[in-house]
Amino acid sequence: MKISIITVSFNSAKTIEDTIKSVLNQDYSDVEYIVIDGYSSDQTMEIVNRYKADIEYILSEPDDGIYDAMNKGIKASKGDVIGILNSDDVYENSSVISNMIKTLKDSDGVYADLVYVQENNLNHIKRYWKSGKYKFGSFLHGWMPPHPTFFVKKTCYQKYGLYNTSLKSAADYELMLRFIHKNKIKVEYFDNVIVKMRLGGVSNSSIKNRFNANREDKLAWEMNGLTPNFFTFLFKPLRKLKQFKI
Numbered sequence: 001m002k003i004s005i006i007t008v009s010f011n012s013a014k015t016i017e018d019t020i021k022s023v024l025n026q027d028y029s030d031v032e033y034i035v036i037d038g039y040s041s042d043q044t045m046e047i048v049n050r051y052k053a054d055i056e057y058i059l060s061e062p063d064d065g066i067y068d069a070m071n072k073g074i075k076a077s078k079g080d081v082i083g084i085l086n087s088d089d090v091y092e093n094s095s096v097i098s099n100m101i102k103t104l105k106d107s108d109g110v111y112a113d114l115v116y117v118q119e120n121n122l123n124h125i126k127r128y129w130k131s132g133k134y135k136f137g138s139f140l141h142g143w144m145p146p147h148p149t150f151f152v153k154k155t156c157y158q159k160y161g162l163y164n165t166s167l168k169s170a171a172d173y174e175l176m177l178r179f180i181h182k183n184k185i186k187v188e189y190f191d192n193v194i195v196k197m198r199l200g201g202v203s204n205s206s207i208k209n210r211f212n213a214n215r216e217d218k219l220a221w222e223m224n225g226l227t228p229n230f231f232t233f234l235f236k237p238l239r240k241l242k243q244f245k246i
Helices: 016-024 044-050 066-076 096-104 154-160 171-182 207-223 232-241
Strands: 003-009 031-037 057-060 081-084 089-091 109-118 121-129 151-153 187-198
Touching: 003 016, 003 066, 003 096, 016 031, 016 044, 016 089, 031 044, 031 066, 044 057, 057 066, 066 081, 081 096, 081 154, 096 109, 096 187, 121 187, 151 154, 154 171, 171 207, 207 232
Parallel strands: 003 031, 003 081, 031 057, 109 187
Antiparallel strands: 081 151, 089 187, 109 121, 109 151
16 A cells, blocks of 8 residues: 655745655655655755655745645545645654554554654653543544544645635644544544654744634634634643643
């Protein structure tokens, strides 16, 4: 089974080499690696091109944001399964993809756990996102899987659509809500950390951005014709509190 891993980047020279190495070091043999860059003005593409012999598809051009870049990668992909690893994230070890493919079995998607790490120290864990096994209705209680750990068959994108680029910080949430909760794709849980994410993501970088993300979370339900519980958007941020390392 071929898997496509998509990395999207923009001015990511400080971190993208770690990301690339973590993909190229995987022990799974049938990997198509795709890098979609938003026309970076730093040394990002210089670094990417050092590894071009091992990257199947490289594109660098202006885009309409991170989710537009992800959509470009999905459209270009040839894999049966698609995973997305952003340019400041890394896989935990060299067996991530092989373990995820084993866990996928006959399901449509698979997800796992994630840790947030200090920007300059990938071994300094600040938050631990323990996903837990999905049960129908979990989204109503503020649950979602960590997006970088979400691997899904390309047929799901073909059936249910790509990322909604009208959303600027919650299109990943909306897509997983649409796939898992609304359309009830079958997902499996791999009970291990597979991704290290550097702190400082767009949706959490300020109170204003967190407010906008919460507003977009509500839009995600509305645009899918779904009705959340009255406590859904209260529980979603509260679930994060137990992730922090004291």
